[in-house]
Amino acid sequence: MYHQGIAQIRQELGDASVSTDEDDIEEHGYSEWSTSNSSVRPKAVVRPTSTQDVARIVKICSRYRIPMVPYGAGSSVEGNFSSTHPGVCIDLSLMDKIVEFHPDDLDVTVQAGVNWTQLNESNELKASGLFLPLDPSPTAQIGGMIATNCSGTNAMRYGTMKDYVLSLTIVLADGSIIKTRRRPRKTSAGYNLNGLFTGSEGTLGIITEATLKLAVVPSDYSVATATFLTVKDAADAASKMIRKGINLAACELMDDEQMKVINKSGGVGGKMWEELPTLFLKFSGSQQNIEDSVRLAKSVSSSSKCQTFLSAKKKEDMDSLWSARKQALWACLAARPEGTEIWSTDVAVPISRMAQMIEESKNDAMQMGLFSSVLGHVGDGNFHQMIMYDPKRPSDVANVKGFINGMMHKALEMEGTVSVRRRTIVVPEICSALIRKQGEHGIGIGKKVSRRPLMECQRHMMK
Amino acid sequence: MYHQGIAQIRQELGDASVSTDEDDIEEHGYSEWSTSNSSVRPKAVVRPTSTQDVARIVKICSRYRIPMVPYGAGSSVEGNFSSTHPGVCIDLSLMDKIVEFHPDDLDVTVQAGVNWTQLNESNELKASGLFLPLDPSPTAQIGGMIATNCSGTNAMRYGTMKDYVLSLTIVLADGSIIKTRRRPRKTSAGYNLNGLFTGSEGTLGIITEATLKLAVVPSDYSVATATFLTVKDAADAASKMIRKGINLAACELMDDEQMKVINKSGGVGGKMWEELPTLFLKFSGSQQNIEDSVRLAKSVSSSSKCQTFLSAKKKEDMDSLWSARKQALWACLAARPEGTEIWSTDVAVPISRMAQMIEESKNDAMQMGLFSSVLGHVGDGNFHQMIMYDPKRPSDVANVKGFINGMMHKALEMEGTVSVRRRTIVVPEICSALIRKQGEHGIGIGKKVSRRPLMECQRHMMK
Numbered sequence: 015m016y017h018q019g020i021a022q023i024r025q026e027l028g029d030a031s032v033s034t035d036e037d038d039i040e041e042h043g044y045s046e047w048s049t050s051n052s053s054v055r056p057k058a059v060v061r062p063t064s065t066q067d068v069a070r071i072v073k074i075c076s077r078y079r080i081p082m083v084p085y086g087a088g089s090s091v092e093g094n095f096s097s098t099h100p101g102v103c104i105d106l107s108l109m110d111k112i113v114e115f116h117p118d119d120l121d122v123t124v125q126a127g128v129n130w131t132q133l134n135e136s137n138e139l140k141a142s143g144l145f146l147p148l149d150p151s152p153t154a155q156i157g158g159m160i161a162t163n164c165s166g167t168n169a170m171r172y173g174t175m176k177d178y179v180l181s182l183t184i185v186l187a188d189g190s191i192i193k194t195r196r197r198p199r200k201t202s203a204g205y206n207l208n209g210l211f212t213g214s215e216g217t218l219g220i221i222t223e224a225t226l227k228l229a230v231v232p233s234d235y236s237v238a239t240a241t242f243l244t245v246k247d248a249a250d251a252a253s254k255m256i257r258k259g260i261n262l263a264a265c266e267l268m269d270d271e272q273m274k275v276i277n278k279s280g281g282v283g284g285k286m287w288e289e290l291p292t293l294f295l296k297f298s299g300s301q302q303n304i305e306d307s308v309r310l311a312k313s314v315s316s317s318s319k320c321q322t323f324l325s326a327k328k329k330e331d332m333d334s335l336w337s338a339r340k341q342a343l344w345a346c347l348a349a350r351p352e353g354t355e356i357w358s359t360d361v362a363v364p365i366s367r368m369a370q371m372i373e374e375s376k377n378d379a380m381q382m383g384l385f386s387s388v389l390g391h392v393g394d395g396n397f398h399q400m401i402m403y404d405p406k407r408p409s410d411v412a413n414v415k416g417f418i419n420g421m422m423h424k425a426l427e428m429e430g431t432v433s434v435r436r437r438t439i440v441v442p443e444i445c446s447a448l449i450r451k452q453g454e455h456g457i458g459i460g461k462k463v464s465r466r467p468l469m470e471c472q473r474h475m476m477k
Numbered sequence: 478m479y480h481q482g483i484a485q486i487r488q489e490l491g492d493a494s495v496s497t498d499e500d501d502i503e504e505h506g507y508s509e510w511s512t513s514n515s516s517v518r519p520k521a522v523v524r525p526t527s528t529q530d531v532a533r534i535v536k537i538c539s540r541y542r543i544p545m546v547p548y549g550a551g552s553s554v555e556g557n558f559s560s561t562h563p564g565v566c567i568d569l570s571l572m573d574k575i576v577e578f579h580p581d582d583l584d585v586t587v588q589a590g591v592n593w594t595q596l597n598e599s600n601e602l603k604a605s606g607l608f609l610p611l612d613p614s615p616t617a618q619i620g621g622m623i624a625t626n627c628s629g630t631n632a633m634r635y636g637t638m639k640d641y642v643l644s645l646t647i648v649l650a651d652g653s654i655i656k657t658r659r660r661p662r663k664t665s666a667g668y669n670l671n672g673l674f675t676g677s678e679g680t681l682g683i684i685t686e687a688t689l690k691l692a693v694v695p696s697d698y699s700v701a702t703a704t705f706l707t708v709k710d711a712a713d714a715a716s717k718m719i720r721k722g723i724n725l726a727a728c729e730l731m732d733d734e735q736m737k738v739i740n741k742s743g744g745v746g747g748k749m750w751e752e753l754p755t756l757f758l759k760f761s762g763s764q765q766n767i768e769d770s771v772r773l774a775k776s777v778s779s780s781s782k783c784q785t786f787l788s789a790k791k792k793e794d795m796d797s798l799w800s801a802r803k804q805a806l807w808a809c810l811a812a813r814p815e816g817t818e819i820w821s822t823d824v825a826v827p828i829s830r831m832a833q834m835i836e837e838s839k840n841d842a843m844q845m846g847l848f849s850s851v852l853g854h855v856g857d858g859n860f861h862q863m864i865m866y867d868p869k870r871p872s873d874v875a876n877v878k879g880f881i882n883g884m885m886h887k888a889l890e891m892e893g894t895v896s897v898r899r900r901t902i903v904v905p906e907i908c909s910a911l912i913r914k915q916g917e918h919g920i921g922i923g924k925k926v927s928r929r930p931l932m933e934c935q936r937h938m939m940k
Contacts, residue, residue: 116829117720118716118720118827119827120720120828143720173640176669177636195894196893196894205677206626206639206672206673208672209672210668213668229722230719230721232722256583256693257580257581259693259694259695261762261766299724299766300766300769302765302766302769303724303762303763303765303766303769306763364579364582364584365582365583366579366581430659
């Protein structure tokens with residue numbers, strides 16, 4: 015069955031489009047970035063170069079009942095591209111053309127395999143003063159960014175991927191091709207298919223082309239950091255800034271442990287950092303606007319017992335101040351003792367509950383003897399607690415599992431949404447989280463549950 | 478069948494919840510605001526006061542196969558609440574409670590029948606400095622606003638209704654109750670059901686409760702107007718402002734004819750207006766930010782041969798400058814000759830094509846001897862051409878139909894989206910517009926087409 019189908023794809027698309035090379039297959043089946051990998055590998059990797067190619071592949075797979083998994087950059091962290099059954103991996107990275115660019119309409123049409131950093135660095139976009147304001151993994155491709163509804167630190171100012179999709183070309187499971195909309199920005203008619211396919215993680219169809227809104231590159235930007243005695247003070251300051259409507263482009267929190275990790279890894283940005291809970295703030299707009307906002311942010315910080323407020327005026331100072339935030343994950347990886355792994359949690363709660371949630375989670379981890387550091391997208395009420403543990407020590411593993419379960423219960427009590435890893439012990443009343451109540455990392459295979467617990471969750475949610 | 482079902486609703490919900498009063502039924506079946514009314518009337522109007530009530534009504538209707546139409550304020554303009562078959566009108570206006578308000582999380586949970594102006598004027602919201610930044614009809618209710626994905630002049634700055642929905646409680650066709658999400662702002666897991674139900678116009682379920690994001694009331698705002706010799710100059714100026722990323726809260730265009738109509742109706746804002754194509758601009762933010770933006774907008778306008786640029790500093794001057802925009806529709810209604818009707822078109826094109834689209838449509842109307850005026854949401858590429866005609870004169874009716882058909886063809890050639898009235902002659906290649914390519918007014922019954930032309934449109938769209 016596989017053989018026949020794959021042979022037919024080879025026949026229709028040409029030998030070069032189909033790979034059964036072992037290394038190629040391994041690369042498309044496993045990622046050391048991902049928290050969830052399956053043991054299954056695809057039987058072949060196919061590389062279409064057009065929507066029509068994808069449609070032909072899908073028609074063949076459909077006829078021979080061969081499972082299909084679309085693949086972009088493979089940078090997701092939840093096994094979103096892992097195969098659950100042996101089948102065909104459809105790698106869209108050769109579909110990397112900018113199809114149409116309309117600077118006066120602030121939109122661009124691209125194939126799914128276009129990389130967002132290359133798009134923003136392209137001569138056309140550079141010259142136009144426009145950009146796509148998302149910032150997921152630098153390697154990410156547009157198709158995967160839409161399929162996972164990606165975000166990043168810019169989300170506070172610019173929103174997430176769903177806010178930039180004007181139209182999609184999609185190949186459905188039977189190989190038919192649909193286009194969701196035309197180019198105009200405004201429309202209020204018909205079902206919002208863009209919104210439905212964005213974040214659907216390849217389960218409804220394969221995105222092959224997208225027309226995206228672009229934003230105007232701000233004329234200036236600036237960066238500031240503010241340190242506080244406690245996480246609560248830092249979160250309070252962030253909350254006040256948001257409530258006052260201060261024009262923030264990003265608002266990120268790192269706790270004292272995370273700052274220690276930064277220093278432990280040798281410091282970044284050419285300096286050692288105060289080991290206190292720290293807010294990283296970005297501002298953008300006109301120079302006057304930025305100065306206003308920085309002044310307001312400083313005054314709000316003072317009212318929450320800010321220890322040191324640093325704001326950058328020169329480009330290199332900005333990069334230096336932001337570097338600690340940018341390199342947080344690398345610092346964690348570099349600083350962990352030999353043999354340990356990092357378990358990254360992904361919880362979101364209403365903004366007002368964030369300080370309490372972080373403080374209690376830190377205490378819980380400490381009481382269990384687990385080392386953890388915190389990185390928060392405060393503007394969204396979403397944070398990651400990085401827990402270092404030794405997967406070979408049963409007591410470590412048990413502690414982590416116990417901790418994660420406790421954290422999820424706490425988040426749900428605070429009307430929050432949680433995200434867990436597959437091997438976590440799942441208790442029925444919290445699995446709803448697996449399907450519809452999560453942070454920012456998507457589902458992938460890591461958080462998929464069977465139908466039964468899902469129904470139990472539904473009942474739990476309605477309480 | 479009707480009788481049994483209605484009797485059972487009466488029995489379960491109490492006599493006061495069910496009305497078969499003729500006037501009440503007529504009010505829920507016909508609206509002089511709407512461009513599309515059906516001749517069908519509901520058999521009864523029922524008034525639930527809770528989600529549970531709605532579920533009970535729906536279960537009964539489902540059992541007896543009685544058609545249901547949810548009803549809010551009845552302010553939509555496309556017959557969105559009209560009955561296509563005699564059945565039950567479910568009027569949600571008694572469900573007008575603010576359920577929960579979380580000022581620190583910038584969100585509010587309300588029942589579907591809450592009126593948005595009353596919500597914004599409520600003591601709780603007033604005191605918090607937060608507001609729901611949509612502005613559809615002042616009478617509109619939250620349920621209908623979500624069901625139609627409403628917008629208004631604030632859309633340029635704040636987006637449309639879909640951008641404010643955090644969670645929905647919905648009664649499905651079988652009477653089961655679902656809740657789409659919890660309260661956190663961020664989530665990237667599971668299908669985006671909020672996006673699917675928003676704009677679905679009651680076809681997927683009845684929205685009974687919603688948790689909505691709120692925005693911070695800007696510390697200051699200001700208004701300016703700029704007049705130009707031609708619509709093209711005005712649209713060019715608007716386009717340049719958008720491309721430069723000037724911080725505009727609203728950007729509306731009225732053509733020379735529309736300004737004449739304003740003067741003809743006696744003038745508004747206590748003055749007579751220049752009868753030239755005019756941009757109406759709103760700015761909001763900090764005072765410094767506004768001054769910057771006004772200065773930039775003025776300089777851009779000059780470069781497009783602006784005739785007069787007026788900016789307001791005092792509250793009463795702002796209101797006066799904005800009044801012409803605010804009262805445009807009333808002025809049209811007041812100025813039309815006895816016996817004439819107004820046919821309002823609803824077209825959106827990519828922003829760069831807007832000037833050409835408006836100019837050609839104005840010329841076409843003039844050549845057909847039709848009087849028309851133009852009102853444009855320039856920031857979105859969406860505009861309405863108001864055509865006055867005498868529905869009793871066959872030549873007028875034929876001209877209007879011919880004009881609308883020509884306009885739709887033109888919009889589609891410009892990659893635009895169109896919206897038509899049911900009695901318009903529909904040619905197959907443009908009916909796709911009826912379903913998925915439209916301006917801002919939604920579908921209602923006015924733009925519904927049968928399945929066959931829809932499939933023809935699909936083919937046309939893929940060309």
